[in-house]
Amino acid sequence: MIDDCKLVRITAIVPVYNAERYLHQCLDSLLRQTMPFFEAILINDGSTDNSASILCDYCRLDSRFTLITQNNSGLSMARNVGLEKAAGDYIAFLDSDDWLSPDAFELLLKTAGSCDVDIIVGNVLTVSQKGDNVTCWSFKRNSDIFPINVPISGRRYYLTVEREHSYTVMVYSYLYRKSFLDKHNFRFLSIIHEDELWTPLVLVTAKTVAVSPADFYYYRLRNDSLTSLCDSSCRRDSLLIVVDNLWRFALDLSGGNYLYEVRELLLLKAMFLFYTVCLLPSKETNDKFDKVRQFIPFAMAFNHYSFSANYYMSCILKEMRIFYKSLFSESPYCFLEGQMGNILFLYRFSRYTNKNCYEKYADYLLNGLMEELLSIEYPLEFSNGLLGIGWGVEYLIRHGYAEGNANEILADIDRRVIGEIHISKMTDISVEHGVTGLGYYILARIIDKDENIPIISELREYLIYYIDWLDILLREIKGIYVEALMLIQEFYKAGIYKSKTKSILVQAEYYDKIRF
Numbered sequence: 001m002i003d004d005c006k007l008v009r010i011t012a013i014v015p016v017y018n019a020e021r022y023l024h025q026c027l028d029s030l031l032r033q034t035m036p037f038f039e040a041i042l043i044n045d046g047s048t049d050n051s052a053s054i055l056c057d058y059c060r061l062d063s064r065f066t067l068i069t070q071n072n073s074g075l076s077m078a079r080n081v082g083l084e085k086a087a088g089d090y091i092a093f094l095d096s097d098d099w100l101s102p103d104a105f106e107l108l109l110k111t112a113g114s115c116d117v118d119i120i121v122g123n124v125l126t127v128s129q130k131g132d133n134v135t136c137w138s139f140k141r142n143s144d145i146f147p148i149n150v151p152i153s154g155r156r157y158y159l160t161v162e163r164e165h166s167y168t169v170m171v172y173s174y175l176y177r178k179s180f181l182d183k184h185n186f187r188f189l190s191i192i193h194e195d196e197l198w199t200p201l202v203l204v205t206a207k208t209v210a211v212s213p214a215d216f217y218y219y220r221l222r223n224d225s226l227t228s229l230c231d232s233s234c235r236r237d238s239l240l241i242v243v244d245n246l247w248r249f250a251l252d253l254s255g256g257n258y259l260y261e262v263r264e265l266l267l268l269k270a271m272f273l274f275y276t277v278c279l280l281p282s283k284e285t286n287d288k289f290d291k292v293r294q295f296i297p298f299a300m301a302f303n304h305y306s307f308s309a310n311y312y313m314s315c316i317l318k319e320m321r322i323f324y325k326s327l328f329s330e331s332p333y334c335f336l337e338g339q340m341g342n343i344l345f346l347y348r349f350s351r352y353t354n355k356n357c358y359e360k361y362a363d364y365l366l367n368g369l370m371e372e373l374l375s376i377e378y379p380l381e382f383s384n385g386l387l388g389i390g391w392g393v394e395y396l397i398r399h400g401y402a403e404g405n406a407n408e409i410l411a412d413i414d415r416r417v418i419g420e421i422h423i424s425k426m427t428d429i430s431v432e433h434g435v436t437g438l439g440y441y442i443l444a445r446i447i448d449k450d451e452n453i454p455i456i457s458e459l460r461e462y463l464i465y466y467i468d469w470l471d472i473l474l475r476e477i478k479g480i481y482v483e484a485l486m487l488i489q490e491f492y493k494a495g496i497y498k499s500k501t502k503s504i505l506v507q508a509e510y511y512d513k514i515r516f
Contacts, residue, residue: 010038010105011178012092013082015075019096020050022220027058027065029099029218035106040065041082046072051096076188079171083187086178090120093172097220107214108175114149118180118206121157122216124173129221142166143213154206155258162265169195172217180206189245191238196273197245204253204262239273246270339369340392347401359401366402370409380420382437386413394444407455410445414455417441421462424469429477429484435470436484442466443490460496467497471504 012030016023030040042055042065052069059065068081079093090112094100104122111120123141145164146152161167171194180186184205188194203209250266253259346362369389379385390413396402407414417438420426428434442459449456467488474484485508492501 007037008039008088009035009109010090010092010175011082011086011088012038012040012094013043013079013086014040014094014096015043015045015078015082016047016051016055016096017045017072017075017078018047018049018051020047020054022097023051023054025099026094026096027054029102029104030065030094031058031062032102033100033105034103035109038064038105039086039088041085042067043078043081044069045074045078046070074190075192076190076194080187083181089178091176091178091181094217095172095219098172099218101214101216101218104214104216107216108212111149111210111212111214112175112177115151115208115210117151117208117210118177119154119203119209120175120212121173121209122175122212122214124168124170124217124219125215126219126221141213142211146211148213149210151208151210153257154203154209155256155262157206157209158200158203159258159261159265169199170219171195171198172219174199174202176202189241191241192234193238193242196239197242200246200266200269201249204249204266243270243274246273339365340389343369344392344395347396362401366396373412380416380438381433382440383432386416387437387441389413391441391444406445407453411455413441414445414459418458418462421466421469424465427473429470429473431483435473436487439466439470439484439487439491443487443494447494463491464497464500467491467500467504471500474504474508 014026014030019026027040027042030038042059044052044055044067055065055067059067066085068085070078070081083091090109092105092108108120108122111117121142123143142161145160145166146157158167181202186198186202186205188198191197246266247270250263250270253263253266343362343365346365347359350356350359350362373389378389380387382388382391390410393402393404393409394406397404397406420438426435426438429436431437431440442463446456446459446463451457451460470484470488485505488501488504492498492505
């Protein structure tokens with residue numbers, strides 16, 4: 001260790017567990033630093049391979065290296081041990097299978113010296129397991145979004161990188177001022193996915209952040225990483241702790257700029273992580289995907305974790321519905337529940353997050369739903385029945401989420417719809433359970449379709465009878481049914497039975513509200 005602690009500008013904390021294959025490259029990158037005033041605290045976390053011997057060799061080689069040996073306690077606890085022993089002005093975290101550029105500390109300190117900030121952000125490069133194919137981790141480099149070496153608030157930084165899809169959650173992406181971490185008592189919880197909690201909390205708390213242009217950290221992509229080897233129950237328990245802490249932190253935020261935006265973003269992040277929990281396979285049930293078979297699967301965790309149902313339902317689930325509806329802004333009247341609602345959400349969420357794991361779960365659920373249609377008698381309704389399922393299938397095919405011939409897949413539903421129009425016995429006028437939902441299904445089936453296709457031609461023919469039927473119901477039922485009038489408006493704009501649809505809209509004083 002450096003004798004004069006005043007010379008220690010950076011403390012590098014390196015937890016090590018069975019990393020002999022990569023350890024030399026990691027530690028050599030520290031030895032090659034062009035900025036010499038650092039210390040490296042190496043924590044041997046109960047390694048059973050040759051890691052301990054390698055660590056001892058480096059400590060004998062360079063007095064700036066200090067070895068701490070402990071029983072296996074996990075990455076978080078090893079980092080905490082390093083934080084307690086650190087003497088540097090700034091803290092850097094380095095995983096034992098990764099490495100730094102030779103000028104990493106020099107460039108980061110250059111930014112630190114030019115502006116007095118709590119956190120310095122650099123760029124992380126990803127590298128294949130073999131050590132080649134180097135690419136930037138984030139969608140955009142921070143230096144492409146923010147001015148270099150200019151202090152900005154932590155809240156503003158966090159909001160911006162999230163919106164730009166350039167947020168990096170890994171703790172080693174940042175250089176932290178030690179006094180800042182100590183002042184706010186930032187330490188890691190003993191969980192996996194600890195970065196998911198640490199990074200947003202630290203960034204939002206930081207008074208100032210500055211961006212360095214340095215490509216300083218090389219992250220090795222590994223199939224056998226610690227997180228990937230953890231079983232689903234361990235991941236679930238850890239993620240629930242992350243969700244709970246994010247939630248509480250968000251609600252405890254007070255004052256300052258961007259308060260509402262940051263709180264909303266943290267709540268949404270907690271919500272998405274909770275949804276991830278619900279997608280994890282479960283050993284306690286034969287159906288490992290049962291937690292996504294309800295529209296609001298979060299509720300299934302209430303009996304197993306310390307969430308207040310009323311507290312949670314009133315805020316997080318409200319945010320869930322707002323977000324869900326925003327994904328379907330092109331069809332605001334179609335807010336599906338049940339299995340098809342989950343499937344549509346997962347497909348859209350997959351594109352929104354650019355994570356194909358959600359698409360795979362959606363594929364699984366969609367295949368299961370199609371099989372169930374052969375054996376289960378679903379009601380002819382939109383909310384959680386055949387109309388909603390059929391509309392969802394049409395939507396998925398039109399938007400490229402699924403492949404297939406909608407006319408063949410939906411033939412049985414089309415026949416049920418035509419039969420219902422023929423007898424005209426349905427009296428409920430709502431979208432969810434009644435006649436308006438029937439109309440939205442027909443509209444989805446015929447818009448931009450070849451009228452020469454027999455089933456499309458037949459649906460269009462019966463649509464005239466349907467509009468007459470809906471007109472009668474609107475006259476008989478007191479009150480203004482906006483959703484039904486919105487449907488009539490869509491028919492009018494599509495040029496369907498224009499004289500009749502215009503007459504209905506004019507009579508309801510709704511015609512002037514049409515937007516073309």
